[in-house]
Amino acid sequence: GPDPLITEKQPWAQELGAGVDETPYGLPIKYESDVVRRNVEWLTADPISSINFTPIHALDGTITPQGCAFERHHSGAIELRKEDYRLMINGLVDKPLIFTYDDLERFPRENHVYFCECAANTGMEWAGAQLNGAQFTHGMVHNMEYTGVTLRTLLEEAGLDTAGDLKDKWVYVEGADASSNGRSIPMEKALDDCLVAFKANGEALRMEHGYPVRLVVPGWEGNMWVKWLRRIEVTDHAVESREETSKYTDTLEDGTSRKWTWAMDAKSVITSPSPQMPIKHGKGPLVITGLAWTGRGAITRVDVSKDGGKTWETARLAKPGEKMALTRFYLDTTWDGEEMLLQSRAMDDTGYVQPTKAQLREVRGENSIYHNNCIQTWWVNKDGEAENVEVS
Amino acid sequence: EKFGLGREALPEEIAAWNVDIAPDGTGLPAGSGDAFTGEEVFAEACAICHGDFAEGRDNWPKLAGGEGTLADKDPLKTVGSYWPYLSTVWDYVNRSMPFGNAQSLTADEVYAITAYILYSNDLVDDDFVLSNENFMDVELPNAEGFIIDDRAETEYPIFNVACMSDCKESVEITMRAAVLDVTPEDEGTEAEEVAQTETEAPAAEEVAAAEPAEEAPAMAALDMELVAAGEKVFKKCKSCHTVGEGAKNKTGPGLNMIVGAPVGAVDGFKYSKPMKAAAEAGQTWTEEELAAFFAAPRKYMKGTKMSFNGLKKEADIAAVIEFLKNNGN
Numbered sequence: 001g002p003d004p005l006i007t008e009k010q011p012w013a014q015e016l017g018a019g020v021d022e023t024p025y026g027l028p029i030k031y032e033s034d035v036v037r038r039n040v041e042w043l044t045a046d047p048i049s050s051i052n053f054t055p056i057h058a059l060d061g062t063i064t065p066q067g068c069a070f071e072r073h074h075s076g077a078i079e080l081r082k083e084d085y086r087l088m089i090n091g092l093v094d095k096p097l098i099f100t101y102d103d104l105e106r107f108p109r110e111n112h113v114y115f116c117e118c119a120a121n122t123g124m125e126w127a128g129a130q131l132n133g134a135q136f137t138h139g140m141v142h143n144m145e146y147t148g149v150t151l152r153t154l155l156e157e158a159g160l161d162t163a164g165d166l167k168d169k170w171v172y173v174e175g176a177d178a179s180s181n182g183r184s185i186p187m188e189k190a191l192d193d194c195l196v197a198f199k200a201n202g203e204a205l206r207m208e209h210g211y212p213v214r215l216v217v218p219g220w221e222g223n224m225w226v227k228w229l230r231r232i233e234v235t236d237h238a239v240e241s242r243e244e245t246s247k248y249t250d251t252l253e254d255g256t257s258r259k260w261t262w263a264m265d266a267k268s269v270i271t272s273p274s275p276q277m278p279i280k281h282g283k284g285p286l287v288i289t290g291l292a293w294t295g296r297g298a299i300t301r302v303d304v305s306k307d308g309g310k311t312w313e314t315a316r317l318a319k320p321g322e323k324m325a326l327t328r329f330y331l332d333t334t335w336d337g338e339e340m341l342l343q344s345r346a347m348d349d350t351g352y353v354q355p356t357k358a359q360l361r362e363v364r365g366e367n368s369i370y371h372n373n374c375i376q377t378w379w380v381n382k383d384g385e386a387e388n389v390e391v392s
Numbered sequence: 393e394k395f396g397l398g399r400e401a402l403p404e405e406i407a408a409w410n411v412d413i414a415p416d417g418t419g420l421p422a423g424s425g426d427a428f429t430g431e432e433v434f435a436e437a438c439a440i441c442h443g444d445f446a447e448g449r450d451n452w453p454k455l456a457g458g459e460g461t462l463a464d465k466d467p468l469k470t471v472g473s474y475w476p477y478l479s480t481v482w483d484y485v486n487r488s489m490p491f492g493n494a495q496s497l498t499a500d501e502v503y504a505i506t507a508y509i510l511y512s513n514d515l516v517d518d519d520f521v522l523s524n525e526n527f528m529d530v531e532l533p534n535a536e537g538f539i540i541d542d543r544a545e546t547e548y549p550i551f552n553v554a555c556m557s558d559c560k561e562s563v564e565i566t567m568r569a570a571v572l573d574v575t576p577e578d579e580g581t582e583a584e585e586v587a588q589t590e591t592e593a594p595a596a597e598e599v600a601a602a603e604p605a606e607e608a609p610a611m612a613a614l615d616m617e618l619v620a621a622g623e624k625v626f627k628k629c630k631s632c633h634t635v636g637e638g639a640k641n642k643t644g645p646g647l648n649m650i651v652g653a654p655v656g657a658v659d660g661f662k663y664s665k666p667m668k669a670a671a672e673a674g675q676t677w678t679e680e681e682l683a684a685f686f687a688a689p690r691k692y693m694k695g696t697k698m699s700f701n702g703l704k705k706e707a708d709i710a711a712v713i714e715f716l717k718n719n720g721n
Contacts, residue, residue, distance in 0.1 A: 040576055045441070045451030046642060048631060049491070075494065076630070088401055090410055096401035103397045128567045132575040157394055172412060178494035180487040182412060231409050240415045240477050242484040246469065249538065255463030257474075261541040265551075275569075303554065308563035312556045341563060347554060355551045363546055367467055379565060388569035392562070 027067075034058070037068050038135060043124070048076040049179070051118065053139030056269075056291060057276040061318075062143050062326040063113070066200055069142035071208040072118055072222065074179030080228055082212045085176075087154075087196075091233035092169065094159025101212055104198060107149040107157075112195060112218070113325045115293045117141040117264050119221035119248050119370035125357075126372050129388045132275040137376060137388060138267075141293070143326035146216050148197030151190050154232065163234050166191070172239045173215055176230035183224045184238035185217065189262075193218045193324075196229065218324040219295030220262040221370070223248050253365025264295035266354050267373035268302055268329070268346035279384030283337035288315075292327045294348035299327040301347040306333075308341030308377060308391045309356070315344070340380040341391055357390065413483040417528050420482065424523030425504025427511035431518075433501050434508045436690075437490045440632070440643055440697060446470075446512040450643075456512040459533060472513025476535045478527065482506050492631030493701070614718050622715025625708045628700070636719040644698060648720040651713060653677050666695040682716075683709050 028035065037052040044050040051072040054064055071077065082101040090096040121140035124130050131137050155171070163169050171190045174182040185194070195216040198205060205211040210227025217224045223243055238244065238260075250258040270290040273279050279286065292299045299321030303312040318328040329344070346354045357374035379389040413419040425433075435444060441452035448454030458468025467473070471481055486502045488494050497505070507522040510530065516522075522530070569575065626635070632644035639646035645658035656663045656671030663671065670693070675681065685692045686709045688702040703709050 038576060040574075042451075042574065046491075046631070075488070075491070088405065088409055090401055090406050096406055097398040098401045098405065099398040106397055107395060128572075129569040130572055130574055132569045136575060157397065159394075174409075174412070178488065178492075180494070233410065233412070235414075237414055237416075239412050239483075240480055241412070242480055242488070245477065245480050245538075246471075246475050251462060251467060251469075253463065255467070255537065257462070257538050258541050258543075259538045261543065263543075265543070265547075275575075301554075303556070310557075310559055310563060312554070312559070341565075345554065350548070351552050352548060353552050353554045355547075359551065363550075366465060367462075379568075389565045390567035392560075392564040392566050 035068060037070060038139075040124075040131070040136060049074050051120070051140060053135045054142050055135050056139050056141070057134040057271050057274050059271070060289070060328070062291070062328050063201060064142035064144055064326075066144065066203070066206045066209065069144065069206075069209065070118070070140050072140070073177070073208070073227070074181055075177050077208040078177045078228060079207060080176060080212065085212050085230075087213065087229060088231045089154060089158040089234075090231070091172075091235050092160075092163040093155070093234050094162050097158045099154070101198070104149055104196065104213065107153050109147055110150060110195065111145060111147050112193075112216075113143065113145045113322065114216055114218045115141055115143040115264075115295075115324060115326045116216075116222045116225055117267075117293070117295075119223060119261075119264070122267075122372040122374070122376075123369040125374070125376075125388075126369055127366065129377075129390045132388050134269055134271050134274040134376075135276060138269040138271075138291075140222070141291075141326070143293075144200040145202070146195055146197040147199035147202075148195040148213075148216065151194035151196055151215070151232070152192075154196060155190065155234070158234075160234070163187075163236075168236065170235045170238055172231075172233040172235055172241075173224075173226045173229060174231040174233075175210075175226045176228040181223070181226055181243055182239060182241045183226060183244055184235070184241070185224060187234075189217070189220070217262075219264060221248060221264060224262065248370060250364065250370050251367045253367070261371055264293070265371065265373045266292070266294035266296070266299065266346045266348040266352050268292035268299075268344040268354060269376050270304070270342050270344050270378060273342065273380055273384065273386050274378050275386045275388055278386055279335065279380065282384070283335050286333050286335040288331040288333060288342065290329055290344050292321070292329055292344070292346040293325065294321075294346065294350075294352070295324060296352065297349040298323050298325075299346055300349050302327070302329040303345045303347075304329075304331045305343040305345070306340045309343055309375070312345065321348070335384075337382060339382060340378075341389070342378040342380060342386070343375050345375055411483075411487060413479040413486075415477040415479050417479060417524070420479075420524040420527055421499045422524050423499035423503050424521055424525075425500045425502070425507055426521040427504070427507040427516060427518050430504035430506070430508025430511070433497075433504050437493075437497065437501075438505065441491060446509055455509050459513070462534070462537065470513065471509050472515060472533065474534050474537070475532055476538055478506065478510075478530050478532055481509060482527075492628065496701075615714055616718075618711050618714040619718040621707075622711035622713070622718075625703065625712040626715055628703070629712070632698075632700075635716060639720065647716055650677055650720055651679060651682065651717050655681075664693075664695055664697045666693050667697075679713055682713055686712065 035055045035058040039052040054070040085101045087099040118140035166187045169187040170184045172184050197216045198213050213229050214227045215229045292302045302315045304315045305312045315329040315331040321327040360374050377391050378386040380386045443449050446455035455471050458470045458473035461467040503522045510516045633647050635647040639648045641661045645661035655675040656667045686703050689698045
């Protein structure tokens with residue numbers, strides 16, 4: 001019969017809606033209230049030193065809104081005013097300098113879109129399929145447009161003649177919060193593409209992302225993107241801080257561990273259908289979509305398999321892959337209503353092909369946690385529901 | 393090109409912030425501490441999370457044990473079994489610990505704690521004295537256990553094949569996440585349901601609002617400025633305590649309705665012996681008692697698990713109590 005939503009007058013077509021001053025800074029409409037960051041409580045001892053996950057299953061395109069971009073802090077997100085912000089550059093520089101926030105805004109600015117992925121993303125899946133949802137298995141990633149000053153500009157302002165040969169030099173970067181998270185970055189990377197950022201997606205950084213200033217280290221693990229950046233020290237050694245020795249190192253089968261595994265290798269995941277995004281429309285046209293990224297260049301191709309990796313077809317990239325940024329892919333297909341074992345596989349411009357979990361375990365053994373960029377499998381049943389599984 | 397922006401950093405400023413310690417000991421201040429003293433400092437400042445013997449509590453990091461487990465299934469990574477450099481321990485304890493009260497330890501205390509962590513890993517005797525002089529004599533067992541990222545040799549040459557068809561003969565599901573069932577419940581849906589119930593049932597809302605009003609006359613009107621000041625003070629407490637909506641027991645008990653409550657009565661919290669004794673004696677957390685407790689927790693109650701030094705300013709104590717009344721009562 002006729003649809004009453006059309007044949008009957010609806011209240012929204014007769015009554016008045018909200019005025020312009022209802023929410024001076026808007027939030028999503030209430031019907032989207034399930035599109036939020038989520039925490040996995042059992043993961044950490046305390047929500048202050050913890051992580052939550054981007055709802056990648058429910059987003060499309062590539063830009064992550066700041067309000068739902070994953071958070072990871074080691075001593076909580078602090079409230080630091082721009083007026084109280086100071087940035088120090090010291091160590092092997094010609095003249096140690098102090099910048100205020102206002103000083104930073106007077107240097108030439110650049111804009112770049114980059115993904116930030118925690119090295120532990122998908123880490124819980126290393127031992128086997130654990131969490132039912134792309135948000136939980138792959139949600140420690142976000143992708144934003146950053147505005148800031150290049151780290152090179154600031155280092156050159158302090159002068160690098162004193163440092164001599166730059167090949168074996170480092171910068172140690174440190175945050176202002178109680179965790180004083182610090183990481184050592186080789187000078188080559190520091191001078192290449194690192195950004196001292198103060199805006200994301202056009203607006204000030206959110207508190208949870210390091211307001212007023214954070215470091216952006218394109219393509220490299222998120223822990224190096226120091227938030228509330230307060231100090232940059234030029235050194236002739238890696239500091240070997242807690243975060244680059246006891247954490248963010250990868251233990252291999254024989255008990256030795258890799259360190260300085262900074263780059264995030266090519267990776268992809270199907271965001272829909274997925275456990276939080278079942279197929280509700282029955283058989284017929286189906287859009288399979290997901291995200292791909294690589295910390296070593298740009299995504300060139302993404303393939304999708306519906307049969308657990310026996311056969312593959314190449315997906316359509318929404319836009320050509322951009323360096324160190326998320327790429328959206330689509331497979332516009334038809335669902336026959338039968339079970340599927342959905343997988344995606346990313347390739348980048350170095351020729352790298354995203355490996356299976358078995359391939360990774362073959363090289364690294366069972367105890368590596370970080371840098372798990374394996375191919376993910378979703379088992380879709382005849383009702384369109386999806387589950388996280390591992391396949392042979 | 394120079395822009396002439398910023399100003400020269402003063403030596404005192406560099407000294408205040410440039411405190412990181414290099415693996416070769418560069419940056420270590422003069423000082424010393426022995427494992428025996430370290431045990432006492434550790435018990436006060438660290439044991440609430442890391443355990444009396446550095447064995448770790450709940451999900452907090454274990455700092456001792458695990459030697460020889462790195463090649464096992466689920467290795468135990470501690471300072472003794474995993475960390476390559478002692479400088480990292482000193483640096484991290486000095487700058488980032490204790491959790492919630494960072495940078496509060498003296499150099500001697502940090503030497504003592506570091507010595508105790510070595511002792512708890514059976515790496516030194518209990519009379520061992522660690523100082524800036526002998527620091528580099530200590531070598532951690534896993535110092536040689538690290539290699540520099542070798543993915544370019546071990547992985548990139550083989551992760552380069554993209555088979556398109558007939559890639560494998562058969563596919564079996566070998567593991568299912570639903571079997572483990574560790575995925576958090578979707579709270580989003582629940583929140584929506586609650587919101588709906590509220591709008592559809594205004595009567596229930598009125599009843600809920602009326603209930604606290606009955607108790608209200610007993611409580612003097614709150615000074616909201618003081619409440620706001622108390623919220624800032626409460627940051628010192630947040631690493632162990634929660635208050636307000638959804639408050640629950642963490643390292644310390646949840647603090648809803650704590651002002652005026654009987655001592656040691658928060659459901660499900662494991663209290664220390666003296667706290668249990670006070671509960672049995674029928675003591676009450678009046679504002680006066682809370683003030684005395686907050687001023688000097690371990691003096692007020694010898695043996696309490698609360699490893700907090702206390703609030704020195706009376707104004708802070710008054711403010712945090714007002715905050716607790718506003719948010720929990």
